[in-house]
Amino acid sequence: MLPEFPHGTTIHVVTHHGMWNMVTARQEGQFAKRIGMALAKQRIARNFTQEQVAALIGVEQETISRFERGATLPPLLRLIDLAEIFDVPLDALVRAGSARSIDQAIGLAESLNTLSEEDRVWVLGWVTDMCAKLAAVTEGKK
Structure with a gap:
Protein backbone atom coordinates (compact mmCIF):
# COMPACT_ATOMS: atom_id res chain seq x y z
CA MET A 1 0.00 0.00 0.00
CA ARG A 100 21.07 9.98 4.33
CA SER A 101 22.91 9.35 7.57
CA ILE A 102 25.62 7.28 5.83
CA ASP A 103 26.46 10.17 3.50
CA GLN A 104 26.52 12.59 6.42
CA ALA A 105 28.78 10.19 8.33
CA ILE A 106 31.21 10.10 5.42
CA GLY A 107 31.28 13.90 5.36
CA LEU A 108 31.87 13.97 9.11
CA ALA A 109 34.69 11.42 8.77
CA GLU A 110 36.33 13.59 6.12
CA SER A 111 36.17 16.57 8.47
CA LEU A 112 37.58 14.51 11.34
CA ASN A 113 40.53 13.51 9.14
CA THR A 114 41.70 17.13 9.18
CA LEU A 115 42.11 17.08 12.98
CA SER A 116 44.77 15.77 15.31
CA GLU A 117 44.07 12.49 17.11
CA GLU A 118 43.45 14.34 20.37
CA ASP A 119 40.95 16.69 18.72
CA ARG A 120 39.21 13.78 16.96
CA VAL A 121 38.72 12.01 20.30
CA TRP A 122 37.26 15.20 21.81
CA VAL A 123 34.91 15.79 18.85
CA LEU A 124 33.79 12.16 18.82
CA GLY A 125 32.98 12.34 22.54
CA TRP A 126 31.06 15.59 22.07
CA VAL A 127 29.08 14.23 19.10
CA THR A 128 28.27 11.02 20.97
CA ASP A 129 27.05 13.00 24.01
CA MET A 130 24.93 15.31 21.84
CA CYS A 131 23.38 12.36 20.00
CA ALA A 132 22.43 10.73 23.30
CA LYS A 133 20.91 13.98 24.61
CA LEU A 134 18.96 14.62 21.42
CA ALA A 135 17.70 11.02 21.35
CA ALA A 136 16.47 11.42 24.94
CA VAL A 137 14.67 14.67 24.07
CA THR A 138 13.10 13.07 21.00
CA GLU A 139 12.02 10.04 23.03
CA GLY A 140 10.47 12.36 25.63
CA LYS A 141 8.32 14.01 22.93
CA LYS A 142 6.71 10.70 21.92
Whole structure:
Protein backbone atom coordinates (compact mmCIF):
# COMPACT_ATOMS: atom_id res chain seq x y z
CA MET A 1 0.00 0.00 0.00
CA LEU A 2 1.32 3.42 -0.93
CA PRO A 3 1.48 6.26 1.59
CA GLU A 4 -1.00 9.09 1.18
CA PHE A 5 0.29 12.51 0.16
CA PRO A 6 -1.54 15.84 0.23
CA HIS A 7 -3.41 16.68 -2.96
CA GLY A 8 -1.11 18.34 -5.47
CA THR A 9 2.09 16.77 -4.12
CA THR A 10 4.50 15.97 -6.92
CA ILE A 11 5.98 12.49 -6.59
CA HIS A 12 9.07 11.24 -8.40
CA VAL A 13 9.77 7.53 -8.34
CA VAL A 14 13.46 6.68 -8.17
CA THR A 15 15.07 3.25 -8.31
CA HIS A 16 18.00 2.57 -6.03
CA HIS A 17 19.63 -0.87 -6.07
CA GLY A 18 16.44 -2.42 -7.40
CA MET A 19 14.23 -0.72 -4.81
CA TRP A 20 11.62 1.92 -5.57
CA ASN A 21 11.71 5.09 -3.54
CA MET A 22 9.30 7.98 -3.72
CA VAL A 23 10.78 11.43 -3.70
CA THR A 24 8.43 14.32 -3.11
CA ALA A 25 8.95 17.72 -4.67
CA ARG A 26 9.71 18.98 -1.15
CA GLN A 27 12.51 16.43 -0.71
CA GLU A 28 13.88 17.32 -4.14
CA GLY A 29 13.83 21.00 -3.17
CA GLN A 30 15.69 20.27 0.06
CA PHE A 31 18.25 18.25 -1.88
CA ALA A 32 18.69 21.14 -4.34
CA LYS A 33 19.29 23.57 -1.46
CA ARG A 34 21.92 21.30 0.12
CA ILE A 35 23.67 20.81 -3.24
CA GLY A 36 23.55 24.57 -3.76
CA MET A 37 25.15 25.23 -0.39
CA ALA A 38 27.90 22.74 -1.22
CA LEU A 39 28.51 24.43 -4.58
CA ALA A 40 28.69 27.88 -2.99
CA LYS A 41 31.06 26.60 -0.31
CA GLN A 42 33.38 25.08 -2.92
CA ARG A 43 33.28 28.21 -5.09
CA ILE A 44 34.03 30.54 -2.18
CA ALA A 45 36.82 28.28 -0.88
CA ARG A 46 38.52 28.65 -4.25
CA ASN A 47 37.96 32.43 -4.45
CA PHE A 48 35.86 32.17 -7.61
CA THR A 49 33.02 34.55 -8.39
CA GLN A 50 29.76 33.25 -9.77
CA GLU A 51 30.62 35.02 -13.01
CA GLN A 52 33.94 33.17 -13.28
CA VAL A 53 32.33 29.78 -12.68
CA ALA A 54 29.58 30.58 -15.16
CA ALA A 55 32.14 31.49 -17.83
CA LEU A 56 34.07 28.26 -17.21
CA ILE A 57 31.03 26.05 -17.84
CA GLY A 58 29.38 28.24 -20.46
CA VAL A 59 26.27 29.44 -18.64
CA GLU A 60 24.95 32.75 -17.36
CA GLN A 61 25.84 34.00 -13.87
CA GLU A 62 22.14 33.76 -12.95
CA THR A 63 22.28 30.00 -13.60
CA ILE A 64 25.05 29.60 -11.01
CA SER A 65 23.08 31.80 -8.63
CA ARG A 66 20.00 29.61 -9.08
CA PHE A 67 22.07 26.46 -8.47
CA GLU A 68 23.57 27.92 -5.29
CA ARG A 69 20.21 29.13 -3.96
CA GLY A 70 18.70 25.71 -4.61
CA ALA A 71 16.14 27.22 -6.98
CA THR A 72 17.31 24.82 -9.69
CA LEU A 73 18.89 21.41 -9.31
CA PRO A 74 21.95 21.27 -11.59
CA PRO A 75 21.80 18.58 -14.28
CA LEU A 76 24.29 15.74 -13.88
CA LEU A 77 26.59 16.99 -16.66
CA ARG A 78 26.77 20.43 -15.02
CA LEU A 79 27.59 18.82 -11.67
CA ILE A 80 30.41 16.91 -13.36
CA ASP A 81 31.72 20.18 -14.83
CA LEU A 82 31.51 21.90 -11.45
CA ALA A 83 33.25 19.02 -9.66
CA GLU A 84 36.11 19.29 -12.17
CA ILE A 85 36.37 23.07 -11.74
CA PHE A 86 36.40 22.75 -7.95
CA ASP A 87 38.74 19.75 -8.11
CA VAL A 88 36.51 17.58 -5.93
CA PRO A 89 35.03 14.15 -6.61
CA LEU A 90 31.49 14.29 -7.98
CA ASP A 91 30.26 12.14 -5.12
CA ALA A 92 31.45 14.78 -2.64
CA LEU A 93 29.00 17.28 -4.13
CA VAL A 94 26.17 14.75 -4.26
CA ARG A 95 26.86 13.49 -0.72
CA ALA A 96 26.76 17.08 0.52
CA GLY A 97 23.20 17.23 -0.77
CA SER A 98 22.14 13.97 0.79
CA ALA A 99 20.03 13.64 3.93
CA ARG A 100 21.07 9.98 4.33
CA SER A 101 22.91 9.35 7.57
CA ILE A 102 25.62 7.28 5.83
CA ASP A 103 26.46 10.17 3.50
CA GLN A 104 26.52 12.59 6.42
CA ALA A 105 28.78 10.19 8.33
CA ILE A 106 31.21 10.10 5.42
CA GLY A 107 31.28 13.90 5.36
CA LEU A 108 31.87 13.97 9.11
CA ALA A 109 34.69 11.42 8.77
CA GLU A 110 36.33 13.59 6.12
CA SER A 111 36.17 16.57 8.47
CA LEU A 112 37.58 14.51 11.34
CA ASN A 113 40.53 13.51 9.14
CA THR A 114 41.70 17.13 9.18
CA LEU A 115 42.11 17.08 12.98
CA SER A 116 44.77 15.77 15.31
CA GLU A 117 44.07 12.49 17.11
CA GLU A 118 43.45 14.34 20.37
CA ASP A 119 40.95 16.69 18.72
CA ARG A 120 39.21 13.78 16.96
CA VAL A 121 38.72 12.01 20.30
CA TRP A 122 37.26 15.20 21.81
CA VAL A 123 34.91 15.79 18.85
CA LEU A 124 33.79 12.16 18.82
CA GLY A 125 32.98 12.34 22.54
CA TRP A 126 31.06 15.59 22.07
CA VAL A 127 29.08 14.23 19.10
CA THR A 128 28.27 11.02 20.97
CA ASP A 129 27.05 13.00 24.01
CA MET A 130 24.93 15.31 21.84
CA CYS A 131 23.38 12.36 20.00
CA ALA A 132 22.43 10.73 23.30
CA LYS A 133 20.91 13.98 24.61
CA LEU A 134 18.96 14.62 21.42
CA ALA A 135 17.70 11.02 21.35
CA ALA A 136 16.47 11.42 24.94
CA VAL A 137 14.67 14.67 24.07
CA THR A 138 13.10 13.07 21.00
CA GLU A 139 12.02 10.04 23.03
CA GLY A 140 10.47 12.36 25.63
CA LYS A 141 8.32 14.01 22.93
CA LYS A 142 6.71 10.70 21.92
